[in-house]
Amino acid sequence: MTRTAAATPRATASGRPGPARPAPAYDRAVWERAVMADDLHTSARLIALILAHHADDQGVIAPGGRQDARLLAQDSGIEGKFVRISLERLERCHFISRPPIETWEDKDLVRPVFLILPNRFRTEPAHTGGPR
Template sequence: MDTTPVPTPAALARPRGSYDRHRWEAAVLASGLQRLGRHLALTLAHLAGPAGQLPAGGRHDAGHLASVLRLDAKRVRLTLTELEQAGWIHRPDIRTWEPRQMLRPITLTLPADRGTDA
């Protein structure tokens, strides 16, 4: 009798919240995001680590992103907020983030985590 364990479909599925850059970028490109939102989202994907995260205190402050994208820092801040409200990124609440002087981390959220396909 074979006692080799057989994985269930749930065990073979990607864990919820796992990050797939290709899938995330494809969803961004297929979305209804405005041009600046898509551009910033794809830049964040480029800067993110393999887990889809930009760490606290990293190089993703609005000033640096504005310089990279050749845009106004205020517009970048507004677009980051729009991406967050639309569910494309997640950041800890600014009102409870400690230490205040350290930039909050950003996590790129997958379309499946947002409850949609795009």
């Protein structure tokens, strides 16, 4: 599935803005293969696969979804402390991205999770967010 990067028009050879390039689509199978190929602890792999199960077709789990550590502990059978460690590890290894907790305003709502493919597993360079 392809999404369009609406915010960033690309320049054509004439220098005029052209149509936006499609943003790389989230591919659950590719993401899961990368998780399984990485040197993650078994708990982190299980949490990653549960997150993939709950993510939408763009790899996003909206704020307040099943990414709450208590709910992931119930889903996985892993103690909450180890679920939090696994989430931190997935974030450090660039499999997930979350807004910084320090700037997250609604402390009663669990931060969203974005499933991302680490650069080491990409077959093409990561998009910088700017014009190409």
